[in-house]
Amino acid sequence: MSANTDIAKLDDLIVTTIDSIRGYEYSSEHSDAGRYATFFAQMAQDRLEMLDRLQQGSRALGGTPAEYGSFAATVHRRIEAFRRVLGGGDEAMVSEIERGEDYLKEEFERAMRDEHVSAETRALIESCYMSVRAGHDRVAEIKHMLEAAD
Numbered sequence: 001m002s003a004n005t006d007i008a009k010l011d012d013l014i015v016t017t018i019d020s021i022r023g024y025e026y027s028s029e030h031s032d033a034g035r036y037a038t039f040f041a042q043m044a045q046d047r048l049e050m051l052d053r054l055q056q057g058s059r060a061l062g063g064t065p066a067e068y069g070s071f072a073a074t075v076h077r078r079i080e081a082f083r084r085v086l087g088g089g090d091e092a093m094v095s096e097i098e099r100g101e102d103y104l105k106e107e108f109e110r111a112m113r114d115e116h117v118s119a120e121t122r123a124l125i126e127s128c129y130m131s132v133r134a135g136h137d138r139v140a141e142i143k144h145m146l147e148a149a150d
Helices: 003-030 037-060 071-113 119-149
Strands: none
Touching: 003 037, 003 071, 003 119, 037 119, 071 119
């Protein structure tokens, strides 16, 4: 198990986490009447703390962590958010966030299953996954609550 493998895996998670942060920040700024703005802002803060831990892990292994999210996520926020959110309000926004949370959760689960990742890096990923899972579950709960209100 090489440090390069661990660094690469952490960097993938770092980019995806940055995408998550940007999504929550965007949603916090654009939530209808601020209804979920505080929740979105708190989730962005939680993800920032997780990002710091992942970046520290990469640096400890000699890596240079990514500082930017993916181009695909930027395009997704700009096009999909406008297309769906303009007509759908908070429900559409929460639905988009859930899609992002699904992707983030899958990425962390895939990283935890990777047999080439060292035990130390796996432990870091697993500890961050706890936050990912909690955030995913909370967003799903909000989405179902909004659907039930319709």
